[in-house]
Amino acid sequence: MTVLFEGGARALLLVHAVLGFTAVFATTHHAVSAFLATRGRSVQRQLQRFGWMASASIVAQALFGLALYPVYRVRVRFADLERSAPAVVQLFDLKEHLSALALALVLGASFAGRALQPDAPAAESRAVAALSGCGAALVWAAALIGLYVTARHPVGTP
Amino acid sequence: MRELRAALWGVSAFSLGYLLPGTLRLPTLAYDPIARTVGFTAQVSGVAMRYYGDLLWACAAGLCAAAVVWTSRRPARPVAVLTGAALALVALDVAFYLSRLLAQV
Numbered sequence: 001m002t003v004l005f006e007g008g009a010r011a012l013l014l015v016h017a018v019l020g021f022t023a024v025f026a027t028t029h030h031a032v033s034a035f036l037a038t039r040g041r042s043v044q045r046q047l048q049r050f051g052w053m054a055s056a057s058i059v060a061q062a063l064f065g066l067a068l069y070p071v072y073r074v075r076v077r078f079a080d081l082e083r084s085a086p087a088v089v090q091l092f093d094l095k096e097h098l099s100a101l102a103l104a105l106v107l108g109a110s111f112a113g114r115a116l117q118p119d120a121p122a123a124e125s126r127a128v129a130a131l132s133g134c135g136a137a138l139v140w141a142a143a144l145i146g147l148y149v150t151a152r153h154p155v156g157t158p
Numbered sequence: 159m160r161e162l163r164a165a166l167w168g169v170s171a172f173s174l175g176y177l178l179p180g181t182l183r184l185p186t187l188a189y190d191p192i193a194r195t196v197g198f199t200a201q202v203s204g205v206a207m208r209y210y211g212d213l214l215w216a217c218a219a220g221l222c223a224a225a226v227v228w229t230s231r232r233p234a235r236p237v238a239v240l241t242g243a244a245l246a247l248v249a250l251d252v253a254f255y256l257s258r259l260l261a262q263v
Contacts (some may be wrong), residue, residue: 003191017194069209071190078205090262097255100213101248104220105170108165108244115161124159127241131165134245138252 009071012064017150019028019061024032024136024143026053027106031136034113034129042118047128051110057107058139071155081152088152095145098138105135160228168224168242172253173247177254179212186211202219 005012030050033043072092081089109132116128160249179186183200190197191204 001192024252025202030186065208073207074191074205087262090259094255094259096209100176100216101251104169105248108169112162112165115159122159123237124162129238130245131169134248
């Protein structure tokens, strides 16, 4: 019995990790730029550039994560963690949920930040900063939990 | 700014669309990675997983809400209220999933 994408799980995990780091840094830069916009700094180019990078990296990372999920589910979760470390299973479930919410926040912040004008009302720049900051915080949390679970039992290993 | 309002409504609807199908056990797409079958069901057991289906529900809700607001000609609500509502719904989701984790530990 083989699970979907099981043969290439290690390569998929590596790409997922690289895209994850890209998403962490791009969303952090976007959040910093959005906070600078609330202070009146002209950061439209940064918001556009990091907005594209954050959106592209988090969508690509999510797609690779979704591709890896069946292998994790069968070979890591049910074969090992449910017996040896049930708390880690719950932690990984939390990571999935945080990742999904981060996806919406980052895409929303990137879309809104792209159109933020230098003379925008303070409420609008603060709203973009709030979306972007919360998105970046969730991406950081998901990345750290993902690293911890991978350190316990990476997919692609017995 | 139309983009911001669409984004805030999209995030709000995504948060609700992500939370409700799982908690209310609504029918969703479920994938069984061993049998390699996809079904539309509310009862998911064994290794079958409903994560893809719940994510699809949430994406559909978020995109629909954003598209409706994008094309709407109704008077816009204050941005601060929309931002507070969107972040409160995200916080509700995070608190719910965090409580499930803490209940198990």
